[in-house]
Amino acid sequence: MTYRKLLAAALLAATPLAALHAAPPAYITAAVADTTRPADDVALDAERKPAEMLAFAGVKPGMTVVDIVPGGGYFTRLFADVVGPNGKVVDYVPDEMINGSKDPAKALDRLTSLAKIKPNIMPVHDKLLDPAPPAQSDVAWTSQNYHDLHNIPGADLVGFNKQIFINLKPGGVYIVLDHAAAAGSGLRDTNxxxxxxxxxxxxxxxxxxxxxxxxxKVLANPADDHTLKVFDPTLRHRTDQFIYKFRKPK
Incomplete structure (x- = not known):
């Protein structure tokens, strides 16, 4: 056994079991328990495990969180509760996704209506590579939609990620949660x-x-062989999902 493995084993042995499975902070459990959350959102909690996700992302009161392509606002509502009145949630959708939808007016209304949930939510839409304001945010988050950014014609995701990098404060984190495709498949299955x-x-x-x-690995599902569309009724809400955490160096 190498020195590094020995050290890791010693640290593990010295760590109380409770610390390895620590309960989420009270401000996260309170957000998940918020009785004003829509029933449809609550029904998804067993599959989406929001308390574990928020704790993994490190979302805290007073933070600014950018929710990239928030959909119906499942995580937006939770973020808004956690960051509280001294924090802010920026819901961002690229103009290319709004204008490329079947009903752009409806897509825009869906985004702007999220501001009605709580006063600390701010909807934003602009071009995918528009310059980001520097060092404004603590957490950038995208859930089940990173693959869709690749479906924008001519999208430069490295360039887009650089804009997120600029917008995050030093030490800020970027969370990407998405449906896993087969290893080695690249971008083949995004659309x-x-x-x-x-x-x-x-x-x-x-x-x-x-x-x-x-x-x-909390949303991993080894039974998913990555061959079905994520909307397939035999698999929906139970896909194999990966959750990656990245950090902007201080």
Missing amino acids: TLHRIDPAVVKQEVTAAGFVFVGES
């Missing part, structure tokens, strides 16, 4: 199965200057 090879995400994000600092 067909709505999946992405995790290795592509890691390469693109680190190429923008981020450091990969860890992953969570």
Whole structure:
């Protein structure tokens, strides 16, 4: 056994079991328990494990969180509760995704309506590579939509990730949660199965200057063989998902 393995084993042995499975902070459990959350959101909690996700991301009161392509606002509501009145949630959707949707007016209304949830939510839409304000945010987050950014014609995801890098404060984190595609498949399945090879995400994000600092396996599903579309009724809400954490160096 190497010195590094011996040291790791010693540290593990010295760590109380409770510390390895610490409960999420009270401000996270309170957000998940918020009785004003829509019933449809609550029904997804068993599959999406929001308390574990928020704790992994390190979202805290007073932070600014950028929710990239927030969809219906499942995580937006949780972020807004956690960061509280002294924090802010920026819901961002690229103009290319809004204008390329079947009903752009409806897509824009869906985004702007999220501001009605809480006063600390700010919807933003602009071009994918528009310059980002520097050092404004603590956490950037995208859930089940990184692959869709690749479906924008001509999208430069390394360039987009560089804009996120600019916007984050030194030490800020970038979380990418998405449906896993087969290893080695690259971008083949982003528009067909709505999946992405995790290795592509890691390469693109680190190429923008981020450091990969860890992953969570809490949404992994070994029974998913990565061959079905994520909307397939036999698999929906139970896909094999990866959650990567990247950090902007201080």
